[in-house]
Amino acid sequence: MHILAFLLRRSVQAVIVMFVISLIGFSIQDNLGDPLRELVGQSVSEEERDLMREEMGLNDPFFVQYFRFLGNAVQGDLGTSYFFKRPALDVIMDKFPATFELVLGAVFIFLSLSIPAGIYCAIHRDSWITRFIMSASIVGISVPVFLTAIGMVWLFGVELGWLPAFGRGDTVELPWGWETGLLTWEGLSHLILPSVTLSSIMLPLFIRLIRAEMMETMSTDYVRFAKAKGLSTSRVRYVHAFRNTLLPVVTVGGLMIGTLIAYTILTETVFQWPGMGFLFLEAVNRVDTPLIIAYIIVVGLIFVVVNTLVDFLYTLINPMVKLPGAKS
Amino acid sequence: MAMLEIEDLHVAFPKGKKAEVEALRGVSLKLEKGERLGVVGESGAGKSMLAFSILNLIAEPGRVSQGSVAFHGENLLELSERDIRGIRGNRISMIFQDPMVTLNPVLTIGTQMVETLKAHRKISDAAARKLCIAKLKEVAIPSAESRLGAYPHELSGGLRQRVVIAIALLTDPELIIADEPTTALDVTIQAEIMALILKLCREKDVALILITHDLGIVAEVTERIMIMYAGLCVETGPTQQIIQAPHHPYSAGLLKALPQFAGRGTRLYQIPGSMPPITALPPGCAYHPRCERATELCKAQVPPLEHGHACFHPIDQTEAAS
Ligand SMILES: Nc1ncnc2c1ncn2[C@@H]1O[C@H](COP(=O)(O)OP(=O)(O)OP(=O)(O)O)[C@@H](O)[C@H]1O
Ligand code: SF4
Ligand SMILES: [Mg+2]
Numbered sequence: 239m240h241i242l243a244f245l246l247r248r249s250v251q252a253v254i255v256m257f258v259i260s261l262i263g264f265s266i267q268d269n270l271g272d273p274l275r276e277l278v279g280q281s282v283s284e285e286e287r288d289l290m291r292e293e294m295g296l297n298d299p300f301f302v303q304y305f306r307f308l309g310n311a312v313q314g315d316l317g318t319s320y321f322f323k324r325p326a327l328d329v330i331m332d333k334f335p336a337t338f339e340l341v342l343g344a345v346f347i348f349l350s351l352s353i354p355a356g357i358y359c360a361i362h363r364d365s366w367i368t369r370f371i372m373s374a375s376i377v378g379i380s381v382p383v384f385l386t387a388i389g390m391v392w393l394f395g396v397e398l399g400w401l402p403a404f405g406r407g408d409t410v411e412l413p414w415g416w417e418t419g420l421l422t423w424e425g426l427s428h429l430i431l432p433s434v435t436l437s438s439i440m441l442p443l444f445i446r447l448i449r450a451e452m453m454e455t456m457s458t459d460y461v462r463f464a465k466a467k468g469l470s471t472s473r474v475r476y477v478h479a480f481r482n483t484l485l486p487v488v489t490v491g492g493l494m495i496g497t498l499i500a501y502t503i504l505t506e507t508v509f510q511w512p513g514m515g516f517l518f519l520e521a522v523n524r525v526d527t528p529l530i531i532a533y534i535i536v537v538g539l540i541f542v543v544v545n546t547l548v549d550f551l552y553t554l555i556n557p558m559v560k561l562p563g564a565k566s
Numbered sequence: 567m568a569m570l571e572i573e574d575l576h577v578a579f580p581k582g583k584k585a586e587v588e589a590l591r592g593v594s595l596k597l598e599k600g601e602r603l604g605v606v607g608e609s610g611a612g613k614s615m616l617a618f619s620i621l622n623l624i625a626e627p628g629r630v631s632q633g634s635v636a637f638h639g640e641n642l643l644e645l646s647e648r649d650i651r652g653i654r655g656n657r658i659s660m661i662f663q664d665p666m667v668t669l670n671p672v673l674t675i676g677t678q679m680v681e682t683l684k685a686h687r688k689i690s691d692a693a694a695r696k697l698c699i700a701k702l703k704e705v706a707i708p709s710a711e712s713r714l715g716a717y718p719h720e721l722s723g724g725l726r727q728r729v730v731i732a733i734a735l736l737t738d739p740e741l742i743i744a745d746e747p748t749t750a751l752d753v754t755i756q757a758e759i760m761a762l763i764l765k766l767c768r769e770k771d772v773a774l775i776l777i778t779h780d781l782g783i784v785a786e787v788t789e790r791i792m793i794m795y796a797g798l799c800v801e802t803g804p805t806q807q808i809i810q811a812p813h814h815p816y817s818a819g820l821l822k823a824l825p826q827f828a829g830r831g832t833r834l835y836q837i838p839g840s841m842p843p844i845t846a847l848p849p850g851c852a853y854h855p856r857c858e859r860a861t862e863l864c865k866a867q868v869p870p871l872e873h874g875h876a877c878f879h880p881i882d883q884t885e886a887a888s
Contacts (some may be wrong), residue, residue, distance in 0.1 A: 375839065444836035459667040467682045467733065468576055468664075477681075481672050557672060557717040561585070 248549065252542045259538035260311060264304050272329040273417025316535060317528030320399055321521070326532035330514055334536075335416050337502055337513035343433030344498070348440045352454075357480065360456060369425030371445060383501055386433045387508040394431055402428045404510045431511040439501050442495055447490055451483035485556050492548035499537055567639055569773060570597040570620070570741060575633035577797075579844075582762060587844050589615045589628065590853055591797040599722035599740065600771040602764075604784030606820065607794035608841045613777045616794070617743045619643075620656050620775075626851065637741075656686040657830075658741045659734035660871055661763075663725045664750035667719035675713030678737060686737050701732040706764060724755040728762070741773040751781070760787060781820055785809050793817045796841055796852035803874040813873075813880035815857050851878070 291297050316326045359368040395403025407428035409417040419425025456479050464478040503515035521529035577590040584594045605613050619630050635642045658787050662668040679698040702710035705728040746881040748756040764787050767774045791803040791808050801814040812818040839856040851869050854860040859879045869876045
């Protein structure tokens, strides 16, 4: 029951956020160039243009136009891409699997590295491995992502030639038209460099965060009490100490989602990864306004959904936070 | 052979690159089966260090630098990690000061109880839960069955400390070390919790080391007292004897500071000055800067612990009486 109440409340919030995003998106469209110039050539006379403007409702007041846009948007109609001459939403959704798999790869890499590394560095404070990881993470935080990306392309793609640095390779089609690169070696090998690059934004930060949190929980009274109860070292570390580091980690993770999505644009562009971010940058270059707006709205929606999931996860692992409607 | 025999225990912390400072400077004590000992002293005297070193749980960077802790003749400080774990929470249990932070906030009471049993006994989940409920009932927790699924924050401070006591009793230990078990609690329930600990120890013939600042509590609960000052035992003996006739000026000062010993209408006495930090101990008797009876000898030499007190000029009780 209380889960439903939680979801309901979050849905209302999500709708409000999406409303704001759509308003921003629409204002961009309103201010970005003249749609007619994209639709018709130079040959059309000024009178004919005025007539078309009137017909398309482009002379209506801002809010009339906005609500028309909104009405279409909730029906899944985000306009037609000037360049592709197809519904903008369809164009975006074709690219969604590529971006999704890239982010999945990055999250997988950074979780499977930052958790063990963070725990290790917290437990073996003075070992040389810890010192190395900690210094490397400082460097990692300060290197800009595009440098990491270019460095990766140059070293592994060009110099050593170990891994492909461009595109997605062959994909396999799953039901609902989902093109996946996760099922073939070729697809996976194409995924490595871009997802490592994308994960490098979060990795150093999370290693340091997990280490700091773990060191703090290891010195708490409840961990001491767990030891005094005679529990095994691994139970003390992982059940008592590490579970308590999850809360701040999930919180920061939630805050970083926006950053991660933003950096897909850069990563996809450097690696020519055929995802939504790459498409977006192309759309910007072509002033393909409907596509730009469709991207903003889709990404906004993804952001809202993921954030809600993170909050939900947070309430699951933190018994102190009660879902609204739950009874103690 | 006594159940517990601590011999010349030193605990040291690094100071700078090479040097060390000592939080315990050679403490010895003996405890018989079922005996209740009170350890008293001001904050920083080393009471918690003593408690934690018994189970070899001194937190880094501290370490036991010298001495032994013999439990039934076996030196706990030399046991392997695995063997000492078999003692911790099993034959020797601890109760900590603040029940708000002793229990893990993200684990249920049930989990934290059952895991203790499972660490020490081969026992099924169902049997373990049954035993946990029985123990919760023993410490007078209302509706014990429903508490296993509760998280610590859902319980009041007093109830949490009862849970901690229940955990300490789960494995029927021979010794409980309680480090200021009531200081963090509401005054109205302090006496209740103390009475509970006393009752359970008596019923089960469990020995108790009760650490506290409060001589009043010690007088009610324990049979013997050890008074600590700056990492040393300065006076030890039967509780009633020390309370009625202390020999060490520090013990006398602590007693004089008790409200129930102060005369009606007089201001509460306070020992002048404060205990020096372990990094800046004065030479000789560490108490001499605060002591009315101090002489040149006290500044030059550390008084040995003889006849139950470590003082060159102990209070002679015939003198005190006059
Ligand atoms: N990590 C540390 N580094 C250096 N000194 C420490 C450290 N931890 C504790 N000490 C010192 O050890 C001494 C003894 O501490 P302990 O906790 O045993 O005192 P206590 O008698 O239990 O006091 P309280 O009544 O406040 O609990 C204190 O003087 C303290 O400053
Ligand atoms: S030895 Fe001297 S200074 Fe220390 S307590 Fe006794 S009289 Fe006071
Ligand atoms: Mg203490």
